[in-house]
Amino acid sequence: MSYLKKSPWLIHYDGSSCNGCDIEVLACLTPLYDVERFGIVNTGNPKHADIFLVTGGVNTQNLPVVKQIYEQMPEPKVVIAVGACACTGGVFHDCYNMLGGMDKAIPVDVYVPGCAARPEAIIDGVVKGLTVLEEKQKALAVSVSAGKKEEEIELAPQAVMNERQEGSGCSSR
Amino acid sequence: MQQQIIQVEASDILKRTARFKKDGCRLVQILCTRIPEGYELTYSFDKNYFLYNLRTIVPVSGSVMSVTSQYWYAFVWENEIHDLFGINVEFIAPEVDYGGHFFQLARKTPWHELANAKQPAAAVKVNLRSGLGIDASVKPAVVPKPVVPAVKPQEGDK
Amino acid sequence: MGKSTVIPFGPQHPVLPEPIHLDLELQDEKVVRASTSIGYVHRGLEKLVEKRGFQEYVYVAERVCGICSFGHGWGYSKAVEGLMGIEVPKRAEYLRTIWHELSRLHSHLLWVGLGADGMGFESLFMHAWRLREIILDIFESTTGGRVIFSACKVGGVRRDIADSELKEIVARLDKLKKEIDAMIYIILGDETIHARLRRVGVVTLEDAIALGCVGPTARASGLPLDYRCGDEGGAYKDLGFRPITETEGDCFARCKVRLRELLQSIDIIKGCVENMPAGDIAVPVKGFPPAAEHFTRVEQPRGEALYYVKGNKTKNLERFRLRTPTNVNIPVLVKMLQGCDLADVPNIILTIDPCISCCER
Numbered sequence: 001m002s003y004l005k006k007s008p009w010l011i012h013y014d015g016s017s018c019n020g021c022d023i024e025v026l027a028c029l030t031p032l033y034d035v036e037r038f039g040i041v042n043t044g045n046p047k048h049a050d051i052f053l054v055t056g057g058v059n060t061q062n063l064p065v066v067k068q069i070y071e072q073m074p075e076p077k078v079v080i081a082v083g084a085c086a087c088t089g090g091v092f093h094d095c096y097n098m099l100g101g102m103d104k105a106i107p108v109d110v111y112v113p114g115c116a117a118r119p120e121a122i123i124d125g126v127v128k129g130l131t132v133l134e135e136k137q138k139a140l141a142v143s144v145s146a147g148k149k150e151e152e153i154e155l156a157p158q159a160v161m162n163e164r165q166e167g168s169g170c171s172s173r
Numbered sequence: 174m175q176q177q178i179i180q181v182e183a184s185d186i187l188k189r190t191a192r193f194k195k196d197g198c199r200l201v202q203i204l205c206t207r208i209p210e211g212y213e214l215t216y217s218f219d220k221n222y223f224l225y226n227l228r229t230i231v232p233v234s235g236s237v238m239s240v241t242s243q244y245w246y247a248f249v250w251e252n253e254i255h256d257l258f259g260i261n262v263e264f265i266a267p268e269v270d271y272g273g274h275f276f277q278l279a280r281k282t283p284w285h286e287l288a289n290a291k292q293p294a295a296a297v298k299v300n301l302r303s304g305l306g307i308d309a310s311v312k313p314a315v316v317p318k319p320v321v322p323a324v325k326p327q328e329g330d331k
Numbered sequence: 332m333g334k335s336t337v338i339p340f341g342p343q344h345p346v347l348p349e350p351i352h353l354d355l356e357l358q359d360e361k362v363v364r365a366s367t368s369i370g371y372v373h374r375g376l377e378k379l380v381e382k383r384g385f386q387e388y389v390y391v392a393e394r395v396c397g398i399c400s401f402g403h404g405w406g407y408s409k410a411v412e413g414l415m416g417i418e419v420p421k422r423a424e425y426l427r428t429i430w431h432e433l434s435r436l437h438s439h440l441l442w443v444g445l446g447a448d449g450m451g452f453e454s455l456f457m458h459a460w461r462l463r464e465i466i467l468d469i470f471e472s473t474t475g476g477r478v479i480f481s482a483c484k485v486g487g488v489r490r491d492i493a494d495s496e497l498k499e500i501v502a503r504l505d506k507l508k509k510e511i512d513a514m515i516y517i518i519l520g521d522e523t524i525h526a527r528l529r530r531v532g533v534v535t536l537e538d539a540i541a542l543g544c545v546g547p548t549a550r551a552s553g554l555p556l557d558y559r560c561g562d563e564g565g566a567y568k569d570l571g572f573r574p575i576t577e578t579e580g581d582c583f584a585r586c587k588v589r590l591r592e593l594l595q596s597i598d599i600i601k602g603c604v605e606n607m608p609a610g611d612i613a614v615p616v617k618g619f620p621p622a623a624e625h626f627t628r629v630e631q632p633r634g635e636a637l638y639y640v641k642g643n644k645t646k647n648l649e650r651f652r653l654r655t656p657t658n659v660n661i662p663v664l665v666k667m668l669q670g671c672d673l674a675d676v677p678n679i680i681l682t683i684d685p686c687i688s689c690c691e692r
Binding site: 015024026057069096118 | 370
């Protein structure tokens with residue numbers, strides 16, 4: 001894992017799980033395993049989060065909720081499916097109300113197996129997720145800078161107006 | 174655990190429930206099982222850790238009165254059995270009648286089909302702890318022949 | 332006279348570990364009415380009895396809930412044993428009691444942490460969960476798993492605990508007790524906690540009876556309802572058990588009940604270890620469940636849970652029904668929320684110790 005320039009914040013949601021993996025996710029934040037020493041913070045606001053830790057195979061009622069949280073998160077974002085239920089449906093894969101696996105709802109980047117997934121495995125999954133996050137950040141930076149040139153041409157009249165108003169250097173973007 | 178099953182008619186449920194409430198019993202749960210004759214409902218009441226169970230059989234097209242007038246918190250189970258089994262529970266207290274939207278399920282009334290019910294209600298013997306001295310006689314229920322609607326084949330649940 | 336608005340609470344919320352949705356009708360900042368919407372964790376696992384054999388189903392029953400996992404495995408096994416008329420050896424009963432009381436310890440410490448987090452007292456959250464890790468270490472050294480450990484099976488338990496290990500468990504619990512005493516002293520004496528929890532979410536004794544609540548929620552209102560004193564067999568009867576009750580019925584009383592139950596559970600475990608009988612840990616299970624039915628109950632950390640099984644002479648049971656304590660405590664929650672402040676809503680929800688995955692199976 002290379003040097004990260006920002007500490008990733010995570011949001012956790014229980015997508016129809018038995019709660020075992022959720023308490024192991026919370027156990028990662030508490031003193032014995034303590035990911036907060038790496039600067040990882042558990043937030044409740046999807047718009048603040050980089051990493052979406054989701055547990056449980058999705059059921060029909062939960063599907064729009066999971067999708068909504070995923071869509072609210074800003075790019076780049078990483079989804080980590082924690083636990084056997086989130087990977088494939090687990091023991092409940094043939095229940096009438098389960099879709100079976102989190103990837104039926106949202107695209108998943110890292111799968112952490114286990115029932116309940118151990119905190120060591122979850123931290124390992126988060127670290128792998130951070131690598132994926134970095135790659136996505138780089139890809140996003142490339143695409144933003146590629147799109148920037150066209151936008152600058154369009155914004156030129158505005159930029160000129162700003163210069164006249166402020167009398168200072170370039171408009172920051 | 175000390176338990177007793179009392180067989181009643183579906184129309185007697187509310188009256189018996191009121192009597193249990195007057196005696197100071199607590200409604201523990203409402204249970205529904207799909208059997209060939211329809212639905213087998215069990216209302217469990219507890220007093221001093223002794224479980225009294227009212228057992229009734231409701232045909233598929235039949236209905237049962239809600240007991241929310243006696244035990245308000247029964248709405249949780251009555252809405253549930255309506256959504257999962259399709260049984261018609263009448264006159265649930267209006268502020269807690271979810272009208273079929275208690276759960277949002279992948280398919281409606283998933284318990285309605287007779288998936289595995291081999292045991293019709295009349296043949297079920299009650300298993301009590303020995304030495305209790307209480308014998309619950311399970312009389313075969315006199316149920317009018319239900320008109321079972323043809324079960325539409327479900328298009329796969331996945 | 333303010334305007335009335337309806338705001339949604341959940342299913343995703345920072346204080347909620349599990350999804351539950353409430354529609355809160357507010358007038359200014361007071362909740363006038365609350366209506367609940369559950370079903371986010373409904374997996375429909377009761378229907379899985381038709382696909383899994385009755386002995387295999389223990390693993391599904393355990394996974395109803397991760398916090399009360401052992402209790403569900405025990406309740407299911409007890410129900411099937413009652414159905415088939417299997418007499419479990421005394422040692423297995425005592426071992427099951429030890430694991431169940433350890434479960435209660437970890438569940439109440441988890442609740443203290445989440446309740447503190449809901450109030451904003453984050454250092455107490457971290458402290459309680461650090462103490463909880465001691466219990467999870469005991470689980471891991473005796474069974475191999477931290478949260479879901481599959482120790483119970485139909486006919487007994489799957490693993491034994493050696494007597495030397497039992498003494499070590501008691502030594503660890505003695506150390507834990509000192510730390511729990513210190514934590515209880517902080518919680519009961521802190522003025523901020525009093526201000527947040529006293530006279531909030533009051534449930535009178537009449538309401539508790541009328542709304543049928545169970546567990547610490549009922550015991551905090553003065554209703555001495557605890558299935559451990561009603562159970563005819565098992566270690567509880569041998570050791571003698573009395574439920575812990577408080578009278579005020581507010582959030583603080585529920586907190587006190589759970590804290591005192593922590594200390595009571597440690598005493599029960601010590602009693603079990605001192606009186607541990609020798610013998611087998613399981614009996615072999617032969618044949619299939621008969622065409623009969625059986626009810627059984629277990630006192631889970633959140634209240635009384637009822638298990639019903641109906642057999643039909645085949646490998647698969649005909650019906651399994653689990654009525655969990657949170658299922659009964661939801662109506663009480665709806666009533667408690669009437670008339671409270673909006674800022675108290677997370678506290679009140681956490682005070683019934685909601686285990687929504689239990690509630691919806």
